[in-house]
Amino acid sequence: MSETPAAQLPPGLAAVAADFADTPREMRLELLLEYADRLQPLPEKYVAQIDLMERVQECQSPLYAIAELNNDAVQIHATAPPESPTTRAFASIMQLGLNGLTAEEVLAVPASAPLQLGITDLVSPLRMRGATGLLARIQRQVRAAVSP
């Protein structure tokens, strides 16, 4: 197993990558599920009006996400159904990795960041499209928020 260097990742995502690298291979799906379970509950305003969020079309399951910018700190809200735990894990990892960063820091995250987490072999490259699509949409939303 070669581990991809995570040097360009922000600290939160680098920590996720390190977490997977430090976990025996046979335990990594369990770890991914733990991340899925850490997805933050959706604020009421989005529960009431899901259309305020953006549908991540790259995901096989319905994933909605929105990146808010509060005092130049990015806050990601996302929701996906319980029967889509992999998708929930992707969303949760983005929250852990990106929340609290500045817009500039989020925009500096490499597009390939999800592929550097050490989970591609675990879930298959095709399934990783949902994660890269999610990051791309978050970055687009942040870009729109800082340069309206």
Next chain:
Amino acid sequence: MSKVPFDPTAKFQEYATPGALVSTEWLAANLNTPGIVVVESDEDTLLYETGHIPGSVKVDWHTDLNDPVSRDYVGPEGFAALMARKGISRDTTVVFYGDKSNWWAAYALWVFRLFGHEDVRLLDGGRQKWEAEGREMTKEVPVRAASSYPLSPRNDTELRAYREQVLEHVSAKGCMVDVRSPQEFSGELTHMPDYPQEGTLRGGHIPGAKSVPWKRAANDDGTFKGLADLRAIYEGEKGLAAGDDVIAYCRIGERSSHTWFVLTYLLGFKNVRNYDGSWSEWGNAVRLPIAVGAE
């Protein structure tokens, strides 16, 4: 013949192969019956880890059944090793179930059949029905003794179609069933509605194919429709007959596995092949014939 008795549920007795399906009631009563291994196969690879039918093992279509490099299935060595790891022997009764109305369960079942595994059965209604009925689920992964599974050749000739064979089939005006959504069939969309864009360069369908979205064979609870309803669709409306040489396809071969199962086991068609290359191959290949529109 299998040593494990078939499910006597009345609905199944009308199908061509009554023993190909088991009900949730039957499975719940047979979880500890020797000779049975329950296999979960899902679209979402983490679903098994969130909880599964007690004693069931997981087989993932990406990471277990597909060759890691070329677009193909594992070979005899890979399959035998997988079976040994899962504690499945050549004479084991394998009961498949999964998410998405059993797409991936049917797909896994089809791959098992490529290797000639004899006793394969599908849980009618799949994971959805089991959960809806509030039946027991567990996160405990069973520790099964490794089995010895013989090296079994993969027979791609009877149940699987390659691109070249589909092209010959087009020329011969053979029967084909396109099980994708109407929008994918017409060429309006190159991916399933609400699904990722799979990067197909052309939209449409294989000339001569009939559109029968897979979903028409299923009830809302994920179970299969009864024999009369299935006959009305495939035989009455589409004019297929049990003796026809039929090729089914979709986008990557999973939804068409569901229809392959219906035609083969429920309606008793003798010559049904699944074209697993499906639209993701056909719609990208250079100079293959394509038809667009609803017909």
